[in-house]
Amino acid sequence: MVSMKDLAAACNVSIATVSKALNDQHDVSARTKEMVRRKAKELGYFPNSAAKALKTNRSHNIGVLFVDEAQSGLTHDFFANVLDSFKRTIELKDYDLTLVNCSKNHNNSMTYLERARYRGFDGVVIACIDFRDQEVVDLVNSNIPVVTIDYIFNNRIAVISDNVKGMRDLVNYVYQMGHRKIAYIHGNDNSVTQSRVSSFFTTCTQLGIEVPDEYIKQADYRDTEGTRLRTLELLELKEPPTCILYPDDFAGFGGINAIREKGLRIPEDISVAGYDGIRIGRHIEPKLTTIRQDTEQIGRLAAENLIKLIEHPRSTIIRPIMVEGELYKGSTVADINRNAE
Amino acid sequence: MVSMKDLAAACNVSIATVSKALNDQHDVSARTKEMVRRKAKELGYFPNSAAKALKTNRSHNIGVLFVDEAQSGLTHDFFANVLDSFKRTIELKDYDLTLVNCSKNHNNSMTYLERARYRGFDGVVIACIDFRDQEVVDLVNSNIPVVTIDYIFNNRIAVISDNVKGMRDLVNYVYQMGHRKIAYIHGNDNSVTQSRVSSFFTTCTQLGIEVPDEYIKQADYRDTEGTRLRTLELLELKEPPTCILYPDDFAGFGGINAIREKGLRIPEDISVAGYDGIRIGRHIEPKLTTIRQDTEQIGRLAAENLIKLIEHPRSTIIRPIMVEGELYKGSTVADINRNAE
DNA sequence: AATTTATTCTAAAACGTTTTCGGTTTTTCT
DNA sequence: AGAAAAACCGAAAACGTTTTAGAATAAATT
Secondary structure (H helix, E strand, C coil): CCCHHHHHHHHCCCHHHHHHHHCCCCCCCHHHHHHHHHHHHHHCCCCCHHHHHHHHCCCCEEEEECCCHHHCCCCCHHHHHHHHHHHHHHHHCCCEEEECCCCCCCCCCCCHHHHHHHHCCCEEEECCCCCCCHHHHHHHCCCCCEEEECCCCCCCEEEEECHHHHHHHHHHHHHHCCCCCEEEEECCCCHHHHHHHHHHHHHHHHHCCCCCHHHEEECCCCCHHHHHHHHHHHHHCCCCCCEEECCCHHHHHHHHHHHHHCCCCCCCCCEEECCECCHHHHCCCCCCCEEECCHHHHHHHHHHHHHHHHHCCCCCCCCEEEECCEEECCCCCCCCCHHHC | CCCHHHHHHHHCCCHHHHHHHHCCCCCCCHHHHHHHHHHHHHHCCCCCHHHHHHHHCCCCEEEEECCCHHHCCCCCHHHHHHHHHHHHHHHHCCCEEEECCCCCCCCCCCCHHHHHHHHCCCEEEECCCCCCCHHHHHHHCCCCCEEEECCCCCCCEEEEECHHHHHHHHHHHHHHCCCCCEEEEECCCCHHHHHHHHHHHHHHHHHCCCCCHHHEEECCCCCHHHHHHHHHHHHHCCCCCCEEECCCHHHHHHHHHHHHHCCCCCCCCCEEECCECCHHHHCCCCCCCEEECCHHHHHHHHHHHHHHHHHCCCCCCCCEEEECCEEECCCCCCCCCHHHC
16 A cells, blocks of 8 residues: 555655666665665555556466366366475565466356466466367467476476386386286376377286286276276186276275275285375375376476576576376285296 | 467457457457458467556455465475465466565565566465465555465464364363363464364363473474474373374374384374374374365365456455364374273 | 448556665765 | 766556546527
8 A cells, every 4th residue: 555656655765766766776885775675664564466567567476287177176186286296396585376366167268378368477387188179279389388298298397297207117126026917997187198008008918928808998097986897897707807006096996996895905906006195095094006196396387497487588498398297106006927926 | 478469450450349359349340250260260379467567556466475484385295285276266267376576685585575576477376385474464555465374464364273173172072082282283373273282272172181381392283203202202201101192193103103113003092183184194004193284175165266356456355364174183183082092 | 422330440547666876955174 | 087887766557347427419498
């Protein structure tokens, strides 16, 4: 409510001088700077971001775009952790974070791009969304600095979890534990799933493992009911797998339930593994074997690179950034090597 | 980038007319309104929120204040669900949501109140934070519309989960299942804990249950290691409880682990219950008995009332709003009545 | 026809900043 | 001491809106 005008009056200087003093410009003396700042604190002055944004075309505000279809937005463990890390990082540089309104409630709703411009975001981070949506594509192709998570666009910064390496590590580990009959219930079709599935097959081939068609099934991510049903199918096979991989940890618990329904023990009778490394997985028994994605790193790198792109567009190298996950061994994959019996 | 000025030029009318046409004011003819709107769409015009906010002192942006101490902000299941519901609700009214930067990284960082003013939030929702923090108190006592979650300030809107009723329902259920030796490991001291603890004692007294001191212990919320240790202590007692209540579901799993460590079965040998109703609790075995907090409702009511307060300050009744939780029976509390044996 | 009333429009100020450019004053150099 | 350079400051325009007060025109009333 107390503006630069008031402050200028109180200091007997011009508004211009006040502005420069507060912004630490070089053409104002140390003495007046000191005076203006003291007075500012005294009167309880603080700037108005709207006016500043209007004038400078910089909002110091970053938008985050995600769609919480089926309750899987903010409550999505992986994404929430990424976002949390992202937020902590940009806060160090004095940015705020705005969740972009993505409801299409009236027919005149803005597109994502329009809304980003409307709010004047300095940059946008995009995650957890259908990347083939035309609105998303338009936003990515605009001149607004953008970073995507787990999806690569041409000539844009992306931070992606190394699903190829993750799946390879997981399969190698399972193989090393003696398993040769490995089933994989994968998630619904998107780029993440594709990376994992192709890595699964590649690794199996390299290891000389044959994967019968009926060992490959599909369920949605976080869909415990789907994995339960698929798991039951797998257990019905005349030659059931000795280990089942799930789309993610959450969905994995659906599979675990199915297995126990059948009176089987984990990992004595059958082994399982998830993907993600959700927090709770390390706190409940059996501790789920999984690939822990480095959400901390993903969020931080996304933030750092987006800010670099915003503040130094010319000197920022635009490329996808890989973040490796880490195998968490847990206790759901049994060692069934001969010598271990 | 195309502004009202451009639009005015293209339409051969004044800027004022354009503004009024787009805002559907009464003193502009239907014909020009139509014309302006058509032209606006044609040129790809959209407003600039900073300019609008500067002029009107309304940002159509709501701040959310929470502190993610110990990773328990966005990744906090209860809060994430509340926030998700909150967001969906305000989006229907065309508001955006900004997570207020609450890092104190340099000594000149703004206070919460200053930041709220700086950004020009129309309102702020406060949750998951130390409500005794002076900065929070200052914000609450300012003239900015505010709603708090799970904490009541005088003369401010609050949406709170009915912990008294929740705990009463839970204890009654446990009692009804035949339990008389009920232990309670409660969370660290705050208003939520106080409600639950006092309700626990009141209900026990009403039921004529004696609660020995050593049945009451403390662990932090979501602290699986703490609950593990406290649980082991309880099991060492010469007269151990037949049922243990935990601070929350997440922490409850720490207790479950401890119990299994000792080779005991749930619920055959000992019963347990949590509090919250986190999603995963319904997907893993054993299904944890708990009080499911109605996060959907809490978020929605907080949003609706905050917006009402923003848009119609005079006619909004200011009072705490109670939201009841629901008993989820799960399968971790055994029926130990004589006839059930 | 003259007056009033209603309708439709515009000019201009204002919101709180930043920035450019020019003008003083002070310091430094010869 | 005088000139050149450096340091410091202010007036004013601009960013994209909304809003007020009034002007111009059209319609309705006497």
